[in-house]
Amino acid sequence: MTVIQAQLGEWDNLNHLLVCEKTGEACIVDPFSGEHWLAACKKNDWNLKSALLTHSHWDHTRGVQTLFDTGVEIWLHQDEEKRGWAGPDNGRFTHSALSTTTFKVGELIFEIHCTPGHSPGHITIIGNGVIISGDCLFLGRCGRTDLFGGDLEEMHQSLVYLKAVLQGLPSDWLVLPGHQYSVSDGSIPTFLSVSELLNKNEALIAAGNKEEFYALEFLAFDDSLAEKARRKKARN
Numbered sequence: 011m012t013v014i015q016a017q018l019g020e021w022d023n024l025n026h027l028l029v030c031e032k033t034g035e036a037c038i039v040d041p042f043s044g045e046h047w048l049a050a051c052k053k054n055d056w057n058l059k060s061a062l063l064t065h066s067h068w069d070h071t072r073g074v075q076t077l078f079d080t081g082v083e084i085w086l087h088q089d090e091e092k093r094g095w096a097g098p099d100n101g102r103f104t105h106s107a108l109s110t111t112t113f114k115v116g117e118l119i120f121e122i123h124c125t126p127g128h129s130p131g132h133i134t135i136i137g138n139g140v141i142i143s144g145d146c147l148f149l150g151r152c153g154r155t156d157l158f159g160g161d162l163e164e165m166h167q168s169l170v171y172l173k174a175v176l177q178g179l180p181s182d183w184l185v186l187p188g189h190q191y192s193v194s195d196g197s198i199p200t201f202l203s204v205s206e207l208l209n210k211n212e213a214l215i216a217a218g219n220k221e222e223f224y225a226l227e228f229l230a231f232d233d234s235l236a237e238k239a240r241r242k243k244a245r246n
C-alpha cells in the first residue's frame with residue numbers, strides 16, 4: 011500500500027490518500043480539497059474511486075462536492091445524520107457504536123470502527139499498517155466533545171474500546187490523525203507508532219479512570235463553536 015499524507019488548509023487538517031499498489035485504486039480520507047486529490051491521482055495514474063469521511067465536520071468534507079460531481083463514491087456513517095448531514099454521499103455505514111465492518115480499496119481491506127463522541131457517527135479506519143483516527147484521537151489528546159452531536163460519555167467509551175484495539179495491533183503500525191496538533195513534549199508530529207501513542211496520549215492514559223478522563227481540560231472549549239452548539243442543541 012502507498013499512503014500519502016498532506017496538510018491542507020488553515021486549520022491543520024491532515025488528509026490521507028490510500029492506494030492499492032496492485033490495482034491502482036485509491037481512496038481519499040477526509041478530503042479538504044477535491045481538486046488537489048483528483049490532480050494527485052491523475053498525475054500518478056491512480057483511479058480515485060472512493061472517499062471515506064471519518065465524520066461530517068466541514069473541515070473534513072470541504073472537498074466532497076467536487077469529488078461527488080466527478081463520480082467518486084462518498085462513504086460515511088449514517089449516524090452523522092444526527093448532526094444534520096444530508097449528503098452528498100453514495101453509502102452510509104450502519105453498524106453500531108464500538109463495532110466494526112469492512113471497506114475495500116482495490117485488494118486492500120480496512121476495518122471501519124464506529125467510535126462516536128466527537129461526532130455521533132465518527133469512524134476510525136484500521137488496516138494495512140495504519141490507523142486513521144480523524145478527530146476521535148489526535149496524537150497527544152482526543153477530539154473535543156462539546157460540538158453539536160458530540161457526547162462526553164460516548165467519547166470515553168470509544169477511547170476505552172480503541173485503546174484495547176490498539177493494544178492488540180502490531181506496535182509499529184502508524185496512527186494518522188485528522189489534525190496536526192502538538193503533543194505534550196512540544197513537538198508537532200504528523201504520525202506516531204502505536205506504542206508511542208499508547209505511551210504519550212493523555213486521553214488514552216486517562217481513559218482507564220473515568221473521573222480522571224472527565225477532568226481533562228481539552229474535552230470542551232469556551233469558544234464561538236461551543237456557543238453555536240449550545241444554541242443548536244436548545245433549538246432541537
Ligand SMILES: [Fe+2]
Nearest residue numbers: 065067128145
Ligand atoms: Fe471534527
